[in-house]
Amino acid sequence: MIIKLILVAALAGAAVTLVRGRRTALSxxxxxxxxxxxxxAGVVAVLFPATVTEVARAVxxxxxTDLVLYLLVVTFLFVSISLYLRLGEMHxxxxxxxxxxxxxxxxxxxxxxxxxxxxxR
Amino acid sequence: xVPTATPRPRDAEPVVVPGNHDTCVxxxxxxxxxxxxxxxxxxxxxxxxxxxxxxxxxDASATLAAAAxxxxxxxxxxxxxxxxxxxxxxxxxAQPGVDYVVTYDADGQHSLADAEAMVRLARAxxxxxxxxSRFLATxxxxxxxxxxxxxxxxRFTRSxxxxxxxxxxNGLRVLRRDAAAGLRLRLHGMSHASEILGQVARGGYSYAExxxxxxxxxxxxxxxxxxxxxxxxxxxxxxxxxxxxx
Numbered sequence: 059m060i061i062k063l064i065l066v067a068a069l070a071g072a073a074v075t076l077v078r079g080r081r082t083a084l085s086x087x088x089x090x091x092x093x094x095x096x097x098x099a100g101v102v103a104v105l106f107p108a109t110v111t112e113v114a115r116a117v118x119x120x121x122x123t124d125l126v127l128y129l130l131v132v133t134f135l136f137v138s139i140s141l142y143l144r145l146g147e148m149h150x151x152x153x154x155x156x157x158x159x160x161x162x163x164x165x166x167x168x169x170x171x172x173x174x175x176x177x178x179r
Numbered sequence: 180x181v182p183t184a185t186p187r188p189r190d191a192e193p194v195v196v197p198g199n200h201d202t203c204v205x206x207x208x209x210x211x212x213x214x215x216x217x218x219x220x221x222x223x224x225x226x227x228x229x230x231x232x233x234x235x236x237x238d239a240s241a242t243l244a245a246a247a248x249x250x251x252x253x254x255x256x257x258x259x260x261x262x263x264x265x266x267x268x269x270x271x272x273a274q275p276g277v278d279y280v281v282t283y284d285a286d287g288q289h290s291l292a293d294a295e296a297m298v299r300l301a302r303a304x305x306x307x308x309x310x311x312s313r314f315l316a317t318x319x320x321x322x323x324x325x326x327x328x329x330x331x332x333x334r335f336t337r338s339x340x341x342x343x344x345x346x347x348x349n350g351l352r353v354l355r356r357d358a359a360a361g362l363r364l365r366l367h368g369m370s371h372a373s374e375i376l377g378q379v380a381r382g383g384y385s386y387a388e389x390x391x392x393x394x395x396x397x398x399x400x401x402x403x404x405x406x407x408x409x410x411x412x413x414x415x416x417x418x419x420x421x422x423x424x425x
Contacts (some may be wrong), residue, residue, distance in 0.1 A: 156254055157258070157266045161252060161266065161269065163253065
């Protein structure tokens with residue numbers, strides 16, 4: 059069944075995204091394209107509800123509602139991973155910022171050009 | 180100590196030179212007010228550069244460490260021990276004339292003699308990294324449960340990094356300037372110990388282990404990490420290694 063291929067591929071893609079741990083320009087493009095795609099599909103699904111069931115049958119799912127649920131779960135997974143990675147990046151920046159503050163408070167001269175180069179003894 | 184107008188404690192220090200001028204001891208601390216003064220005082224007896232990184236303690240650790248003669252760097256918020264170590268290392272490397280950085284736990288479990296011996300070993304053998312190992316020493320009294328857990332951690336570390344080590348989570352280490360400068364510790368919790376070993380392996384640094392004794396006091400046991408945290412560490416490391424490979 060086509061749906062199995064699609065879902066397994068999506069889950070594998072989620073795992074790869076998690077492991078690579080970087081958000082690239084390509085992943086940004088993919089996210090934007092998917093967002094537009096979901097919006098367009100949503101409009102179509104609202105205007106012509108029967109098409110959802112037709113698409114579901116075509117890929118091997120019984121009901122349109124089930125197809126929507128599967129896609130929702132996969133989307134949620136990608137959104138969660140994306141947020142997790144973004145939080146990680148923000149945490150790294152936050153640590154670096156706090157570290158600079160701490161080092162500057164401890165030794166304001168350390169980053170100056172006229173810093174003392176003689177040992178403190 | 181003679182009170183002076185300058186607020187910086189280093190200017191008010193006596194001119195006694197304890198030795199090991201090329202070495203800076205980095206002590207990450209978090210709520211260690213009970214022991215930090217004696218640990219710093221002991222260190223200052225043999226090392227003239229001691230920097231305590233206060234990782235957002237809620238007690239008087241920072242004041243006590245400064246009074247005992249350490250430079251104190253205060254994280255404005257709690258960032259984790261790995262981050263504190265990296266901050267301390269960066270502070271140490273900004274000091275003129277520092278060739279070796281020693282990492283030293285704040286809870287008083289390490290022995291000063293071990294730290295000095297490890298720095299001597301690094302100098303004598305030209306090693307970039309010297310790691311403390313409680314399992315090379317004959318008289319270490321490691322509790323049985325802890326020993327089993329640490330042995331498992333060692334097997335994991337050996338198989339994932341290829342380093343031939345006998346102790347994966349010892350806080351006492353000596354890093355030469357070039358090795359210390361390359362260290363980036365990003366993992367949260369206590370995973371940084373293995374993260375350091377992973378970077379030693381990846382950097383291809385020359386390293387050796389040195390037997391050390393650990394004082395398992397009631398204080399250090401209470402402060403030490405829980406055994407089940409090992410699984411969190413494994414999870415962190417697996418993701419870290421996969422990322423390094425990707």
